[in-house]
Amino acid sequence: MCTKLGSGEETITKPTAGADLINPFVHHLELTTTYEKLKAAILTVLVLPLRIFIITSLLICAWILACVGLYGLTDEELRRKPLSGWRLRLRDVVTMLGRGTYYAGGMRYKVKGKQASRKEAPILVIAPHSTFLDAGVVYVTGFPSIIVRRESGLNPFLGKLINFTQPVYVWRDDPNSRQRTIQEIIDRAKSNENWSQVLIFPEGTCTNRSCLITFKPGAFYPGEPVQPVILRYPNKLDTVTWTWEGPGVLKLLWLTLVQPQSNCEIEFLPVYHPREDEKKDPKLYAQNVRQLMANALKIPTLDYTYDDCQLAARAKKLGLEIHSPLLKTQKHRIRLGLSRKQIEEELVKNDPDLLKPQGTKWLNFTEFAHYLSVPTTEPSVLELFKVISKDNTGRIDFREYLISALLVSKGSSKEDMLHLSFQLCGGKEERLNAEDFCFIMKLFFNTYNDELQRWFREIDINDCGRVSYYDFEEYASIKLGKIFKKKSNAFDERIHLHDKKE
Incomplete structure (x- = not known):
């Protein structure tokens, strides 16, 4: 089956073969060769302590700067008015320090394509979402606003860094949280003020990158153009994938930090301009963007969700x-x-x-x-x-x-x-x-x-x-x-x- 997507004339074929055999929520990771085990042991002793020290130092510096940048601002001011002046320049410094933490951990980024401006695309749609290390794309894209649980912003350490992005918060204990979050995304996307772009992982949970699961429609309710951004981790040993069934956070962090280098490819696809029917139907808009990204990744789409x-x-x-x-x-x-x-x-x-x-x-x-x-x-x-x-x-x-x-x-x-x-x-x-x-x-x-x-x-x-x-x-x-x-x-x-x- 072929369908025309977006405002262009590109025809995309939806991959279906073997889709029912894929479980996107499972990841197996074991060091099976003697070489891998010896390398992990040696680098744990020689490299891991140094990397942890550098990463911790950079994070502390970023936290201090974020505290300075947030000084004198109330939660309401953070939500209603974009940063400006010296606070904005300070945020650029925090962005550099954030990228430095990933670089110190051995992560190397290869960027393809060009990131659109906020005027061209107020929302960045990132997929597939497969690891907590995907947070590195926040620093590569210039510290855009993110969607995050309110509890995360209350964390005394990471909460300062999160708040400095002026995130859109999800209030889990509020029955009207979904409507409030959607409305805030719409307000940000349509605002004439100098807000950062909003960065959204529409899958809402981590998978093993074997397919793209259902996109939540939150990013598509504004009906504004979005820029699809796809992530790849072309590493021989996959130490980053974090799924429902598989290695835990500490094991993944350890194995990633004892690799000489971990690679991540970030590809900015052309800005997607919605048709009139997509503007009226956010779910249709989400489906079509997902299919476009799946085609670029050459993987199937499956209608799984975090609820599933x-x-x-x-x-x-x-x-x-x-x-x-x-x-x-x-x-x-x-x-x-x-x-x-x-x-x-x-x-x-x-x-x-x-x-x-x-x-x-x-x-x-x-x-x-x-x-x-x-x-x-x-x-x-x-x-x-x-x-x-x-x-x-x-x-x-x-x-x-x-x-x-x-x-x-x-x-x-x-x-x-x-x-x-x-x-x-x-x-x-x-x-x-x-x-x-x-x-x-x-x-x-x-x-x-x-x-x-x-x-x-x-x-x-x-x-x-x-x-x-x-x-x-x-x-x-x-x-x-x-x-x-x-x-x-x-x-x-x-x-x-x-x-x-x-």
């Missing part, structure tokens, strides 16, 4: 299949911010009867969105409604939704969630009748209702009409062991995606 990364890790921890109703529910809860706000827990706390069969509420879509305090215009709330909906009545069992949400948010393992489900639905005795037993088991296992009824009858040997978790646990350990093992293996095959090379 979190979900995969959660699925692995809980022992659930990635396509189970429980995980689908959690996926949309994360996207709507419900997981962070714990809306469901508050609802149950205020009205415990919501979890009882007699307290069941059948809600239509509008009522469902109202209960969760989310606008009906949010696409994910409709998708969440569809996950729970089992028929064409246009209504859902709100009790079923609440139980699904609480199981995934509170459970620490599949066994823990199963036990919790008996507690939530079984009352003080933690015993389930046949109907609730089948309802709970369907959340965990893709099994027919007749089979679940058979499980219940075999567990309820005394024909009491109710079974406890411990009855089920004993039955499962004896009769369902093979089923649990089989489903666990199937889950492992799905969750561990592998690149072709592996």
Whole structure:
């Protein structure tokens, strides 16, 4: 499939072959040869201490200058007015010191293309984002403003350097943070004042550079031209890549600092001027810029997000299949911010009867969105409604939704969630009748209702009409062991995606 992107006539082909085999959140790094091990050992003794001393000295100097540059400025002044005069010249010195820290650590930058001015492109879009060392591009591009969590700016040391860039802060504890951040990006991009360019990593998380994952639309809401900037690390030994599953920060820093040299290529692509339809649709704008950058990098695009990364890790921890109703529910809860706000827990706390069969509420879509305090215009709330909906009545069992949400948010393992489900639905005795037993088991296992009824009858040997978790646990350990093992293996095959090379 070919599509024309941007205002030019370049035709780009979207790469798709093998895309389903790529896991962008995994990186393996080991010193396998004797040469690499000896080199690391020798340079750890001879070079590492000197590099750490120089880097620390330069950072302290930069911190002192940043403190001087920020003296007398309030947080509000930093947000509303760009630096000028001697503060601006001082920031150039801090930029030089910042580049010096990377140079002292062995990092060498090769720049291709030309960086556009703020007037030409108020926003720099950087990808792929694969390491904390990507921060070096901030100094190469002249200390532009960055998007950063507010907590980072409160750090007594690095916070001063971050604040000196006049960043756009993300307030994680503010329910309106997303709208505030977007509005501030728009204001900066459209301002006639002498603001720095805004630098954004639209992927929002680190990958192994095997593909470009979904771009968040924040950089594209202003509808202004952006300059795509692509990063490459053409090193024989990849000691920089920092992903969800792989080496930690300290190991990567150590191995990078004991390399004679680490290389990074920064390529400035031509400024991308959005079409009218892209200005009206930030997601379309983001998709097209991503495809342009993927074409330049010669890698595929995959519709993964940081939320998917979190979900995969959660699925692995809980022992659930990635396509189970429980995980689908959690996926949309994360996207709507419900997981962070714990809306469901508050609802149950205020009205415990919501979890009882007699307290069941059948809600239509509008009522469902109202209960969760989310606008009906949010696409994910409709998708969440569809996950729970089992028929064409246009209504859902709100009790079923609440139980699904609480199981995934509170459970620490599949066994823990199963036990919790008996507690939530079984009352003080933690015993389930046949109907609730089948309802709970369907959340965990893709099994027919007749089979679940058979499980219940075999567990309820005394024909009491109710079974406890411990009855089920004993039955499962004896009769369902093979089923649990089989489903666990199937889950492992799905969750561990592998690149072709592996």
